[in-house]
Each structure stands twice: as structure tokens, then as C-alpha cells.
Amino acid sequence: MxxxxxxxxxxxxxxxxxxxxxxxxxxxxxxxxxxxxxxxxxxxxxxxxxxxxxxxxxxxxxxxxxxxxxxxxxxxxxxxxxxxxxxxxxxxxxxxxxxxxxxxxxxxxxxxxxxxxxxxxxxxxxxxxxxxxxxxxxxxxxxxxxxxxxxxxxxxxxxxxxxxxxxxxxxxxxxxxxxxxxxxxxxxxxxxxxxxxxxxxxxxxxxxxxxxxxxxxxxxxxxxxxxxxxxxxxxxxxxxxxxxxxxxxxxxxxxxxxxxxxxxxxxxxxxxxxFRVDLVSVEEAIQHANHSKGKPIVLAEGSDNPGGGGPCDGTTILRAFIEADVQDAVIAVIADAETVDSAISAGVGNRIELSVGGKTDRVHGDPVSLNGYVKTISDGTFVHKGPMGRGRVGNMGRTVVLKVGGVEVIVTEKRIQPYDAEVLRSVGIEPSDRKLIVLKSAVHFRADYTPIAHEILEVDTPGVHSPNLFSYDYQKLRHPIYPLDPTAEFR
Ligand SMILES: [Zn+2]
Missing domain, CATH: 3.40.50.2300 (Response regulator)
Incomplete structure (x- = not known):
């Protein structure tokens, strides 16, 4: 056969x-x-x-x-x-x-x-x-x-x-x-x-x-x-x-x-x-983390999920974290090849002025100007160890970890959904040690992170993969359809 x-x-x-x-x-x-x-x-x-x-x-x-x-x-x-x-x-x-x-x-x-x-x-x-x-x-x-x-x-x-x-x-x-x-x-x-x-x-x-x-x-x-x-x-x-x-x-x-x-x-x-979803604002999430003793608190940023077509370079949360001087946090990931290049040229252990993320469109936040410390440089390859795709080789492209105040930002060459905790571990970050972890993933991360997360919050940021379906202007979708049309019927 x-x-x-x-x-x-x-x-x-x-x-x-x-x-x-x-x-x-x-x-x-x-x-x-x-x-x-x-x-x-x-x-x-x-x-x-x-x-x-x-x-x-x-x-x-x-x-x-x-x-x-x-x-x-x-x-x-x-x-x-x-x-x-x-x-x-x-x-x-x-x-x-x-x-x-x-x-x-x-x-x-x-x-x-x-x-x-x-x-x-x-x-x-x-x-x-x-x-x-x-x-x-x-x-x-x-x-x-x-x-x-x-x-x-x-x-x-x-x-x-x-x-x-x-x-x-x-x-x-x-x-x-x-x-x-x-x-x-x-x-x-x-x-x-x-x-x-x-x-x-x-x-x-x-x-x-x-x-x-x-x-x-x-x-x-x-x-x-x-x-x-x-x-x-x-x-x-x-x-x-x-x-x-x-x-x-x-x-x-x-x-x-x-x-x-x-x-x-x-x-x-x-x-x-x-099938309704509860979302929190970034500000609410930061406040919540400040009052919580447990860790890590995972913030799922589904709206910029590259696994569903997000640019993966959104900066809404990075900007809010820097403004609020958030500590002990990691952002996984921001895809920005230019930033990776500049950081690698600067070299490990050096500080550099950068304009990070926000380069694909104007929906997911503008580039953030910052002074970052180049903590790690990696070739960006890792082996999936979580339940999704275990054994498969992941490739983020060349990858750097930038430290900005209390925030570590994993900046990658390629867009990659960070659902496997090896994304963090492969650049020397143990996720269970951190207070706040931002993942540009809607749901897939739950397979690997549920056992280690103290709490998971779905964050409401603007984007092309936002859980808020009312934020889209559908033109070709059939109507009526629930919940956009509350009176939709099915027989
Ligand atoms: Zn799917």
C-alpha cells in the first residue's frame, strides 16, 4: 500500500x-x-x-x-x-x-x-x-x-x-x-x-x-x-x-x-x-503583581501572538513596564533584527542606546528608545522540551537578552511564539525564578507554563490577534454571527 x-x-x-x-x-x-x-x-x-x-x-x-x-x-x-x-x-x-x-x-x-x-x-x-x-x-x-x-x-x-x-x-x-x-x-x-x-x-x-x-x-x-x-x-x-x-x-x-x-x-x-473571555489592562496586571506574593505571574499577550499572525514586535507592555519601573520581569519575545545586530556589535557586558520593536506597523505600539545592557547573546536555537512539539528544534535566529532596569527583554531575529519554556532557559533565564513573564502567546504557552505559573492573566493590548473580537471591522464574514450579532440564530 x-x-x-x-x-x-x-x-x-x-x-x-x-x-x-x-x-x-x-x-x-x-x-x-x-x-x-x-x-x-x-x-x-x-x-x-x-x-x-x-x-x-x-x-x-x-x-x-x-x-x-x-x-x-x-x-x-x-x-x-x-x-x-x-x-x-x-x-x-x-x-x-x-x-x-x-x-x-x-x-x-x-x-x-x-x-x-x-x-x-x-x-x-x-x-x-x-x-x-x-x-x-x-x-x-x-x-x-x-x-x-x-x-x-x-x-x-x-x-x-x-x-x-x-x-x-x-x-x-x-x-x-x-x-x-x-x-x-x-x-x-x-x-x-x-x-x-x-x-x-x-x-x-x-x-x-x-x-x-x-x-x-x-x-x-x-x-x-x-x-x-x-x-x-x-x-x-x-x-x-x-x-x-x-x-x-x-x-x-x-x-x-x-x-x-x-x-x-x-x-x-x-x-x-x-465563550466569553476576561481581560485585564497592563496597568491592572502590574498592580496585581505588586500585591501578589506568588510567582511567576504570566501575562499572556495574545494580541501580538506571532503564532496567529502577530508581528511579535509590539511594545505596549515594554513601554508600560519601563514607565512603571517594573522589577524582576522578562518579556518574551520582541522580534527585531536591527536591535539584535546593534546589540551584538556592542557586545556582551556593554550598554547601548537602542530603538526597540514597533517596526512592523502602528497598531502594536511605537519603537521604544532605551538604554539597554547586553546581558546575553545566543544563536537562538533550542530543543522543545514542553508538551508541544517535543524534540523539535526551535530557531529564533540570533538572539540577545537586553536588560533595561528590572526588565529583561529577549530580542530575536525571527518571529517566534514563546510557548516552550526553553525559549527562556536557552538564554539563561529560569522562568520559575521571575516575578512577571510576558509571553506573546494566546494559549499554547499553557501546556508548558501551567505547572510553573503561580497565575496566568490575559492582557488586553491592541493588536491583530486580540481576544476582543469586537475590536475588528469584519467585511466578508457571514452575518448574523454570534457574539457580533447577538440575535444570531441556529436551527
Ligand atoms: Zn491552532
């Missing part, structure tokens, strides 16, 4: 002014053929799960192209066309195959296409005809009817932070195997809800969503049900289909699939009010 596999992946934040080009893919994660296996073998990733599952089942993988660009703004149409042509060309030349396993994200948008994955899966379908296509998607996929129609089975993550990527990849490979052998005949039902939720409310480590997932898992073991997916959607894409959707796959029982999907959708809809 031979299965073609690969990925063209991006989480597109259409509110970001930074366009995503072909260079962001080719200069990001970009692997061809056997390079894919070398990059993902023994990693807790989707494709890592494909590889192990295929080996166990004696299925041969035919890796074509795997590429993923760091989340950012709308993808240039030409970039997608180049990647799609490359993938399809390899698919056509691959010879005899029995199916296709796709490791996709589900929230990619180009200048011309709102539903890129729908377009891509359909294009793959046109090449392989009736062969099974099994697709994995992120928890933040904005799943469309087109995706559901073009794929035989879609499997989304069940966790946010995403700690089950490997398991979902493993499951997908098992299901394509069972489908090819004729052990199952997958029938998938799709429901979309008129509901938009923001990342902190989607976190499956919190009681609301952990209950929801328990119920989803109970559905998956019901007789006749093969797999079920709840996608909470990516709200920072102004497209018609952003938001929550449900997929239920049964073994050949269309009526059961439709019924289960409808029931689960109704269950989610009825709890729509619970």
Missing part, C-alpha cells in the same frame, strides 16, 4: 498588513521528498504520526512536498499557485498510489481565494479521482463545505494547546489504511455554526472546553461513529466561513452522521454565552 503525503500550510491573519510571499514558505519550513521523513521522524507532529503509523501498518509513504510559513498576513496568490503546482506535479509523477494523506492547517487565505484548503483538496481530488483522501486540520481551521465535500475524512486536533498532533496524524494514517482495505466506508457530515470564539475561550485545558471535548470523545466511541471533529475556527481571518464547525464521520451511515453532527452543533450553540 502506497500513500502520497505532504502539506501546504499557513494560518492567515487577514488583519495583518504583512503579506506572505513564496520566500516565507521556501525560507521557512520547506521539505521535499525524503527530507520530509528526516525532518519529522520521532517528533510529536502530524507527519511524525503519519510516519510511525505507516511503518506499523506496513504502508509505504510517498512524501511529496511539506511547507509551512509562520502565520502572517494574506498569502500572495502567486505563492500559493507555485506551491500547488509543485505539489500536484509531484503527485502526478509519483506512480501507483492507493490514497493521499494531507497534513493541512485549514485557515489559509490568498489574495484571490478565501478557502485555500477547499481549493487544494479539490485539486488533489481531480488528480487522484476516487482514491481516499484523509486530511488533518488544526483546531483553528475554518472548515468549509468545500473541504468537507472534497475529502473522505477530515480529522482536526482535539486540543488547544495542540498537544495531540502526533495522535491525530497516527489516527489519520490508521483510517486511510482501514478505508483502502475496505474495513470502513467513511461518510462525513458537516455543520457550521454562526459562532465566532476567541482563542482564550477555546483552550481545552480550561473546564469549559475540557467538558466539551469529553462529550466529543464519548460521541466517537458510539456504535457506527468513526471519528468526530470540533473545529473552533480562526477568528482573525475576515472570510465568509470563519468560526466554529463540526464534522462527524460514520461507517457508511449517512443518517447517523447527520444526526450526530446536528446534535453536537446544537449542544455547542446552546452554550454560546460561555
Amino acid at each position: 502506497r500513500i502520497a503525503t505532504g502539506c501546504i500550510g499557513h494560518e492567515t491573519n487577514t488583519f495583518s498588513p504583512v503579506k506572505t510571499s513564496i520566500d516565507n514558505f521556501k525560507g521557512g519550513a520547506y521539505y521535499i521528498g525524503e527530507e520530509i521523513v528526516a525532518a519529522f521522524r520521532q517528533t510529536s507532529t502530524i507527519t511524525g504520526g503519519f510516519i510511525d503509523s505507516a511503518e506499523k501498518l506496513d504502508m509505504q509513504l510517498d512524501p511529496l512536498l511539506w511547507t509551512f510559513a509562520t502565520p502572517s498576513g494574506t498569502v500572495e496568490q502567486t505563492a500559493y499557485e507555485i506551491l500547488k503546482a509543485e505539489f500536484l506535479d509531484r503527485l502526478k509523477r509519483t506512480g501507483q498510489i492507493d490514497g493521499v494523506l494531507l497534513d493541512l492547517h485549514g485557515a489559509m487565505v490568498t489574495e484571490a481565494i478565501e478557502d485555500v484548503e477547499g481549493d487544494f483538496i479539490r485539486a488533489v481530488r481531480e488528480v487522484v479521482g476516487p482514491l481516499p483522501i484523509v486530511v488533518t486540520l488544526d483546531f483553528h481551521a475554518n472548515i468549509t463545505a468545500e473541504m468537507a465535500e472534497s475529502a473522505d475524512i477530515i480529522i482536526g486536533f482535539d486540543t488547544y494547546p495542540h498537544v495531540d498532533c502526533y495522535e491525530r496524524g497516527f489516527e489519520a494514517a490508521q483510517l486511510i489504511f482501514a478505508t483502502i482495505r475496505g474495513d470502513i466506508r467513511p461518510t462525513m457530515a458537516y455543520r457550521q455554526l454562526p459562532l465566532l470564539t476567541s482563542p482564550p475561550a477555546q483552550c481545552t485545558m480550561k473546564p469549559l472546553m475540557s467538558e466539551v471535548l469529553k462529550k466529543l470523545h464519548a460521541l466517537e466511541v458510539e456504535a457506527g461513529v468513526v471519528t468526530a471533529t470540533l473545529s473552533m475556527g480562526f477568528p482573525f481571518a475576515d472570510i465568509r466561513d470563519a468560526g466554529v464547525s463540526i464534522l462527524v464521520t460514520t461507517n457508511g451511515d449517512e443518517k447517523l452522521a447527520e444526526q450526530c453532527a446536528a446534535e453536537f452543533a446544537t449542544y455547542i450553540w446552546e452554550m454560546r454565552d460561555a
Whole structure:
């Protein structure tokens, strides 16, 4: 049995002014053929799960192209066309195959296409005809009817932070195997809800969503049900289909699939009010820390989360910390290659006048002029040790730690979401020692930081990934949709 596999992946934040080009893919994660296996073998990733599952089942993988660009703004149409042509060309030349396993994200948008994955899966379908296509998607996929129609089975993550990527990849490979052998005949039902939720409310480590997932898992073991997916959607894409959707796959029982999907959708809809988030201002967070004996207090700055398209160079909190003379604090991270260059030229142990951050746009705060002490210089590489992507090598680019009063700022060359505590440890900072830790991450950091954090606060700063959905001017999103339109209905 031979299965073609690969990925063209991006989480597109259409509110970001930074366009995503072909260079962001080719200069990001970009692997061809056997390079894919070398990059993902023994990693807790989707494709890592494909590889192990295929080996166990004696299925041969035919890796074509795997590429993923760091989340950012709308993808240039030409970039997608180049990647799609490359993938399809390899698919056509691959010879005899029995199916296709796709490791996709589900929230990619180009200048011309709102539903890129729908377009891509359909294009793959046109090449392989009736062969099974099994697709994995992120928890933040904005799943469309087109995706559901073009794929035989879609499997989304069940966790946010995403700690089950490997398991979902493993499951997908098992299901394509069972489908090819004729052990199952997958029938998938799709429901979309008129509901938009923001990342902190989607976190499956919190009681609301952990209950929801328990119920989803109970559905998956019901007789006749093969797999079920709840996608909470990516709200920072102004497209018609952003938001929550449900997929239920049964073994050949269309009526059961439709019924289960409808029931689960109704269950989610009825709890729509619970998906609210409590945010604090930076000033409130500083005050709170001053009065708290415990440490560390983690401030999640989701609005500048590079994992969702934030520029990662926002300065709102840095400025407030300096003005308030905050002590024993670390900011992870500010991406600013110019500052890294200047600090490296100045050298470790020296002071330098700098203008830090705020260079991408005017939304996330202006550059901050400061006199910084160059404490550490690093090559910026580290190995993930937390539950997300354990074993994978992270690369922040050249990285420096600047000390400004009582604040240590980790300045990186590349945009990187600091969800793994190794980001701090790799530059000599033990997170459990600090009073205040600012993380440009909405939710993923909780996987590694929950055991060490005394407290976690969600901070309300302006940005393209703000948990406050009312701060966006949606133009293309379908209406009515809850909570933007409080009278939205679902039947
Ligand atoms: Zn995600």
C-alpha cells in the first residue's frame, strides 16, 4: 500500500498588513521528498504520526512536498499557485498510489481565494479521482463545505494547546489504511455554526472546553461513529466561513452522521454565552503583581501572538513596564533584527542606546528608545522540551537578552511564539525564578507554563490577534454571527 503525503500550510491573519510571499514558505519550513521523513521522524507532529503509523501498518509513504510559513498576513496568490503546482506535479509523477494523506492547517487565505484548503483538496481530488483522501486540520481551521465535500475524512486536533498532533496524524494514517482495505466506508457530515470564539475561550485545558471535548470523545466511541471533529475556527481571518464547525464521520451511515453532527452543533450553540473571555489592562496586571506574593505571574499577550499572525514586535507592555519601573520581569519575545545586530556589535557586558520593536506597523505600539545592557547573546536555537512539539528544534535566529532596569527583554531575529519554556532557559533565564513573564502567546504557552505559573492573566493590548473580537471591522464574514450579532440564530 502506497500513500502520497505532504502539506501546504499557513494560518492567515487577514488583519495583518504583512503579506506572505513564496520566500516565507521556501525560507521557512520547506521539505521535499525524503527530507520530509528526516525532518519529522520521532517528533510529536502530524507527519511524525503519519510516519510511525505507516511503518506499523506496513504502508509505504510517498512524501511529496511539506511547507509551512509562520502565520502572517494574506498569502500572495502567486505563492500559493507555485506551491500547488509543485505539489500536484509531484503527485502526478509519483506512480501507483492507493490514497493521499494531507497534513493541512485549514485557515489559509490568498489574495484571490478565501478557502485555500477547499481549493487544494479539490485539486488533489481531480488528480487522484476516487482514491481516499484523509486530511488533518488544526483546531483553528475554518472548515468549509468545500473541504468537507472534497475529502473522505477530515480529522482536526482535539486540543488547544495542540498537544495531540502526533495522535491525530497516527489516527489519520490508521483510517486511510482501514478505508483502502475496505474495513470502513467513511461518510462525513458537516455543520457550521454562526459562532465566532476567541482563542482564550477555546483552550481545552480550561473546564469549559475540557467538558466539551469529553462529550466529543464519548460521541466517537458510539456504535457506527468513526471519528468526530470540533473545529473552533480562526477568528482573525475576515472570510465568509470563519468560526466554529463540526464534522462527524460514520461507517457508511449517512443518517447517523447527520444526526450526530446536528446534535453536537446544537449542544455547542446552546452554550454560546460561555465563550466569553476576561481581560485585564497592563496597568491592572502590574498592580496585581505588586500585591501578589506568588510567582511567576504570566501575562499572556495574545494580541501580538506571532503564532496567529502577530508581528511579535509590539511594545505596549515594554513601554508600560519601563514607565512603571517594573522589577524582576522578562518579556518574551520582541522580534527585531536591527536591535539584535546593534546589540551584538556592542557586545556582551556593554550598554547601548537602542530603538526597540514597533517596526512592523502602528497598531502594536511605537519603537521604544532605551538604554539597554547586553546581558546575553545566543544563536537562538533550542530543543522543545514542553508538551508541544517535543524534540523539535526551535530557531529564533540570533538572539540577545537586553536588560533595561528590572526588565529583561529577549530580542530575536525571527518571529517566534514563546510557548516552550526553553525559549527562556536557552538564554539563561529560569522562568520559575521571575516575578512577571510576558509571553506573546494566546494559549499554547499553557501546556508548558501551567505547572510553573503561580497565575496566568490575559492582557488586553491592541493588536491583530486580540481576544476582543469586537475590536475588528469584519467585511466578508457571514452575518448574523454570534457574539457580533447577538440575535444570531441556529436551527
Ligand atoms: Zn491552532
